[in-house]
Amino acid sequence: MYKLIVTYILLTVLPMLLLVYISYTQYARSVEQQIGEYMPKFLYQANADIEKRIQELTTLPEILFNSENILGILRRTSYAKRSDLNKDQYTLNSYLARTYINGRNDDVLGVFVVSGNRVFYNSKAGFKESNWTKTIGSYATLDPQPSGKATILLPEEMSLHFESDIPYVFIQKPINDDDNRKNLGTMLIAVDLSFIDNIVRNFETNKRADLWVMNPSGKIIYHTNHELIGTVDEEKTRYPVLNGSFRTSVSGEEAKLVSVNQTSKLGWVLVHSIPLHDLTQRTDLIRNVTVFVFIAIVIAASMIAVLISYNMTRPLKKLSGLMKTVERGDLQVDLKVQSGDEVGTLARSFNSMIATIRELINKNYQIEIRQKEAELYALQSQINPHFMYNTLETIGMAVEEGETEQAVDMVTLLGRMLRFSVSNQSKSVTIAEEVQHVKDYLTIQKFRFEERVHFEIVQVIGDYDLHAFFTPKFILQPIVENAIKYGLESRKALEIHIAVSEEFGAKSGKRDIVIRIRDNGPGIPGDRLNDLEQSLKKISFEGRSSHFGLINVNARIVMMHGTDYGLQLHSIVGKGTEVIIRIPKIRGEEVSHADDKDADRG
Structure with missing residues (x-):
C-alpha cells in the first residue's frame, strides 16, 4: 500500500x-x-x-460671425464717448455669457475676446492674478496666427490661474474677418479638462x-x-x-x-x-482556491484509490473503456480475453452482445429502407385513373358533334400527359415540366366544362429557374383534381390560380420553391380541416381517403426531402381553399445522384 x-x-x-x-x-x-x-x-x-x-471647442469662435451686431463691435476701432465703449462691452459680454457660458458648452470655463485695446470676457470663475486683463491683452496680441489655426496654451504659459483647482487649458484662435481681409482680434477659451474624467471612466x-x-x-x-x-x-x-x-x-x-x-x-x-x-x-484568488480544492481532491482520491485498487484488474479496465466506446455509438469493438475464468466469460458475453446488437441494427435499417421505398413507390403510382375515362368520353362527344379541331387538341394534350407519365422513370422532373403537365390537365378540363372552369398560372421566378430546378413528379395534378371535384359540386364557375415563386423558408433556413394553388370552392369546415392537417403530419401511406391526393403529395415530398417541406392548408368555408407546396431548390445533378443511390439500395 x-x-x-x-x-x-x-x-x-x-x-x-x-x-x-x-x-x-x-x-x-x-x-x-x-x-x-x-x-x-x-x-x-x-x-x-x-x-x-x-x-469642437476650437470652432466656437466662428459663432461670432453669426451676429452682425457683434461683428460691428469688433470692427469698430475708436469711440467718441466712453459710454459707447461701455455699451459695446456690455453687449459683447452679455453675448459671450449667453452663447458660450450659459449654453450647452459645459466644458467652457471662460471666454475672452481681445480686439484692439479692448478686452471682452465672461467667466465662471475669477483669476488669482489681479492684473489678468493686462496679461491676456498683451499675450493675445503676440504672434497672431494669420491662417486662423487654433493654439493650445497651458496656464503656466500665460501665468494665469483660476481661483478654483479645476484643470484647464486655453484655446487661442485669431478672429479673421474674411470679408474685409482683416484681423479683428483674438479669442481665448478656457476649457475645463474635467470632461476627460468622463471619457477615461468608461474603461x-x-x-x-x-x-x-x-x-x-x-x-x-x-x-x-x-x-x-x-x-x-x-x-x-x-x-x-x-x-x-x-x-x-x-x-x-x-x-x-x-x-x-x-x-x-x-x-x-x-x-x-x-x-x-x-x-x-483575481488570478491569485483563483489560484489559492484551486490549490485548496486540489489538495482536498488529492486526499480524497488517494483514499479511494487505495480502497478500490484491491478489486481492479486490467481486463475490467479494458472492458470499461470498450463500453464507453459503445456508448458513443462505435460498435466495432472486440474484447480479446483468452482466460476461462469469470472475466473470460464476461468478455465472451460482451462480444456476443455487441455482435447481436450490430446484427439487429443492420437488419432494422434494411427493413426500414425497404419499407420506405415500398411506400414511396405506392404513393407515387396511385394517381386517379378516372381522369382518363372522363377525357376519352369528352373526346368521343366532340367527335360525334363534329368538333374535330377541339378533339385533335384534346388528343394532343392527352398524349403529352401520357408521355409525361410513362417516359420519365425518375421520381423528379423539372418545375417547367410539372407546370406544363398541370396546364395540359386544366386545359382538358376547360374543354370539358367550358365556362365553368377558369384557371391562371403565374410564374414569379424566371424561365431559367423553371427549367433548372426539379420537383417531385405529380404533385400539382392531384391537388387540382380535388379543387375541381369539390368546387364544381357547389359552384357554377370555378376559378383556379396557380403561382410559382421563390421564398425564404423559416424551417429550412434556405430559399425554397413555393407553389400556391388557390380556388374559390366551398372551403373546408374547421373540424375537417383539423383532421386533414393531422393526416398530413403522418408520413406513412395509409390508403385512399376523400383527400387522398393531398395526403399522397405531402407524404412523397416529406419522404423525399424531410419534414421541413410539404403542404400547408388555408381554407375559409364559403370562400375557398389555398394549398401551399414548399419544396427545396434542387438541380439536375442532385436529382441524378439521389436516383443513383436509390438504384444501388434497390
Whole structure:
C-alpha cells in the first residue's frame, strides 16, 4: 500500500501541481499580454474622443460671425464717448455669457475676446492674478496666427490661474474677418479638462491605476491625481514607445504596466499605468482556491484509490473503456480475453452482445429502407385513373358533334400527359415540366366544362429557374383534381390560380420553391380541416381517403426531402381553399445522384 501511495503521488499529484503552477504562470503572462495589447487601443479611442472634443471647442469662435451686431463691435476701432465703449462691452459680454457660458458648452470655463485695446470676457470663475486683463491683452496680441489655426496654451504659459483647482487649458484662435481681409482680434477659451474624467471612466475603474495627459514636452495637462497637474513627467524621455505598452520597474516600487498613445494632431500623450499585481489579483484568488480544492481532491482520491485498487484488474479496465466506446455509438469493438475464468466469460458475453446488437441494427435499417421505398413507390403510382375515362368520353362527344379541331387538341394534350407519365422513370422532373403537365390537365378540363372552369398560372421566378430546378413528379395534378371535384359540386364557375415563386423558408433556413394553388370552392369546415392537417403530419401511406391526393403529395415530398417541406392548408368555408407546396431548390445533378443511390439500395 505504501508503494501504491508513493507511486500515485509521483505519477499524479506532482505532475498536477506542476501543471497548476505552469497554468497559473502562463495565465498571468497572458493577462498581462492581453492588457498590453488592448489598452493602447482603448487609449487610442480615448485620445480620439479628447481630440475630437478639443477640435469642437476650437470652432466656437466662428459663432461670432453669426451676429452682425457683434461683428460691428469688433470692427469698430475708436469711440467718441466712453459710454459707447461701455455699451459695446456690455453687449459683447452679455453675448459671450449667453452663447458660450450659459449654453450647452459645459466644458467652457471662460471666454475672452481681445480686439484692439479692448478686452471682452465672461467667466465662471475669477483669476488669482489681479492684473489678468493686462496679461491676456498683451499675450493675445503676440504672434497672431494669420491662417486662423487654433493654439493650445497651458496656464503656466500665460501665468494665469483660476481661483478654483479645476484643470484647464486655453484655446487661442485669431478672429479673421474674411470679408474685409482683416484681423479683428483674438479669442481665448478656457476649457475645463474635467470632461476627460468622463471619457477615461468608461474603461478604467481601478483606483490604483493612474492615467494622465501630457504635451510633447512632458508637461502634465491632466492627471487623475489633480495634484500632479502642471508637473513634468521626467520618465517620458525614457519611454521606449509612444504608442504601445511596456513594463517599468523602479527600485523600491512595484513593477507596473504602462500603456501610451500619442494623438496625431495635438501631439498629446495619453498614459495609463497600473501595478502588475493588480492585473493578476483575481488570478491569485483563483489560484489559492484551486490549490485548496486540489489538495482536498488529492486526499480524497488517494483514499479511494487505495480502497478500490484491491478489486481492479486490467481486463475490467479494458472492458470499461470498450463500453464507453459503445456508448458513443462505435460498435466495432472486440474484447480479446483468452482466460476461462469469470472475466473470460464476461468478455465472451460482451462480444456476443455487441455482435447481436450490430446484427439487429443492420437488419432494422434494411427493413426500414425497404419499407420506405415500398411506400414511396405506392404513393407515387396511385394517381386517379378516372381522369382518363372522363377525357376519352369528352373526346368521343366532340367527335360525334363534329368538333374535330377541339378533339385533335384534346388528343394532343392527352398524349403529352401520357408521355409525361410513362417516359420519365425518375421520381423528379423539372418545375417547367410539372407546370406544363398541370396546364395540359386544366386545359382538358376547360374543354370539358367550358365556362365553368377558369384557371391562371403565374410564374414569379424566371424561365431559367423553371427549367433548372426539379420537383417531385405529380404533385400539382392531384391537388387540382380535388379543387375541381369539390368546387364544381357547389359552384357554377370555378376559378383556379396557380403561382410559382421563390421564398425564404423559416424551417429550412434556405430559399425554397413555393407553389400556391388557390380556388374559390366551398372551403373546408374547421373540424375537417383539423383532421386533414393531422393526416398530413403522418408520413406513412395509409390508403385512399376523400383527400387522398393531398395526403399522397405531402407524404412523397416529406419522404423525399424531410419534414421541413410539404403542404400547408388555408381554407375559409364559403370562400375557398389555398394549398401551399414548399419544396427545396434542387438541380439536375442532385436529382441524378439521389436516383443513383436509390438504384444501388434497390
